[in-house]
Amino acid sequence: MGGGGGMPSPFNIFSSLFGGSPCGGAGSSRGRREKRGEDLVYPLKVSLEDLYNGTTRKLSLSRHIICSKCYGKGSKSGALMKCSGCQGTGMKVVIRQLGSSIIQKMHHPCNECRGTGETINDKDCCPQCKGEKVVPEKKVLEVIVEKGMQNGQKITFPGKADEAPDTITGNIIVVLEQKEHPKFERKSDDLFYEHTLSLTEALCGFQFILTHLDDRQLLIKSNKEEVAKPDSFKAINDEGMPMYQRPSMKGKLYIHFTVEFPDSLSLEQVKALEVVLPPRPSRENMKLDECEETTLHDVNIEEEMRRKQAQRKEAYEEDEDMHGGPQRVQCAQQ
Numbered sequence: 001m002g003g004g005g006g007m008p009s010p011f012n013i014f015s016s017l018f019g020g021s022p023c024g025g026a027g028s029s030r031g032r033r034e035k036r037g038e039d040l041v042y043p044l045k046v047s048l049e050d051l052y053n054g055t056t057r058k059l060s061l062s063r064h065i066i067c068s069k070c071y072g073k074g075s076k077s078g079a080l081m082k083c084s085g086c087q088g089t090g091m092k093v094v095i096r097q098l099g100s101s102i103i104q105k106m107h108h109p110c111n112e113c114r115g116t117g118e119t120i121n122d123k124d125c126c127p128q129c130k131g132e133k134v135v136p137e138k139k140v141l142e143v144i145v146e147k148g149m150q151n152g153q154k155i156t157f158p159g160k161a162d163e164a165p166d167t168i169t170g171n172i173i174v175v176l177e178q179k180e181h182p183k184f185e186r187k188s189d190d191l192f193y194e195h196t197l198s199l200t201e202a203l204c205g206f207q208f209i210l211t212h213l214d215d216r217q218l219l220i221k222s223n224k225e226e227v228a229k230p231d232s233f234k235a236i237n238d239e240g241m242p243m244y245q246r247p248s249m250k251g252k253l254y255i256h257f258t259v260e261f262p263d264s265l266s267l268e269q270v271k272a273l274e275v276v277l278p279p280r281p282s283r284e285n286m287k288l289d290e291c292e293e294t295t296l297h298d299v300n301i302e303e304e305m306r307r308k309q310a311q312r313k314e315a316y317e318e319d320e321d322m323h324g325g326p327q328r329v330q331c332a333q334q
Contacts, residue, residue: 037170040161044174046145048181052213052241054147058140059174064162065137067129072165074131075124083119085112133165143174148189148244151178184213189251190240194258195220202228202259210255212239220255230259 042059050057066072082088090113096104109115125131143155153176161170178186185192191213197206206228207221218239222228233254240251265273274280 035166036168037161037164039170039173041173041175043177044143044145045177045179047179048184048186049213050145051149051151051176051178051186052147054247055145057143057145059143060138060140061172063137063139063160063172064134064164066163066165067126067133067135069128070126070133072133074126074129074133075120076126077124079124080118080120083110083113083117086110086117088117090115090117134163141172141174145176146244147247148242149176150244151176151186153244186241188241189243191251191253193253193255195255196258196260197228199259199261202230202257228257228259230257232257 040061040063042061044057044059046055046057067074070076070078083090086092090110091107092110094106094108096106098104110117113119120131126133129135139160141157141160145155155174155176157172157174159169160172163169183193193210195208195210201222205222205224205226207219210218210220212218218236233256236253236255238250239253243249243251
């Protein structure tokens with residue numbers, strides 16, 4: 001079966017869609033236009049250090065390749081027979097009665113030849129692939145992660161996906177998935193680092209060692225007589241991420257400072273601080289005898305807002321139940 005030029009027959013079209021078949025259902029490779037096989041996508045988890053320094057990873061996978069014994073024919077002799085179930089068309093027709101006078105005619109690929117229109121004699125079946133035309137193969141890919149690559153970036157291996165007869169082999173695509181880092185956060189070519197200062201460090205100066213993603217030790221220290229404010233940022237040029245394919249160029253490293261305040265101070269500490277710190281605002285214009293005293297208490301503001309929102313929702317639902325649901329206002333025509 002199978003011809004030379006001209007339009008492809010229905011069984012050739014469905015053969016290309018459904019791939020190779022075992023004995024009793026193999027397709028012809030003659031007169032068939034090649035289609036493109038599907039790409040295989042594999043995720044690869046990498047650390048921020050891998051993206052900063054570059055690395056090589058090995059990826060083990062399984063794929064199908066053309067049978068070397070029958071060269072993708074599925075049979076020892078290469079001979080094929082017309083499928084008796086569909087008479088070589090690759091299609092079967094099913095008629096369904098939908099009503100007293102409605103009939104639906106449905107076409108679907110022949111289940112005996114899997115839409116190929118051709119079969120292989122059981123005795124002629126290829127002993128290596130059992131008529132499947134392809135055999136499994138274990139493969140190890142060497143994935144080169146270049147400096148500066150991004151989360152979600154794709155690395156393509158052309159023509160390395162599953163092989164099939166009369167099919168252009170698809171690609172293997174490796175997608176990088178960056179793992180979360182405990183210290184650094186990446187934004188494009190910049191890095192962000194969180195550091196907490198004690199109140200003494202914030203007021204009197206600080207110095208600490210930052211271990212970078214390539215294990216270099218960076219000495220970070222404040223400028224003389226400078227006070228570090230809470231929620232402030234400092235930047236270091238050329239210590240961010242290497243730029244992809246331009247690794248000699250780097251972004252910035254931003255350090256976000258938070259200040260840890262003591263929970264309480266003794267009376268002696270308060271007096272000592274009052275000596276060195278700027279004075280409190282003057283109380284001269286305060287009419288304290290006309291004020292009502294209040295009491296401050298600690299609160300988790302996020303939890304407080306969630307609780308209040310839940311209370312409002314509950315009150316609204318109770319109000320609807322009491323009044324029989326939302327009121328409807330109708331316009332009266334004059």
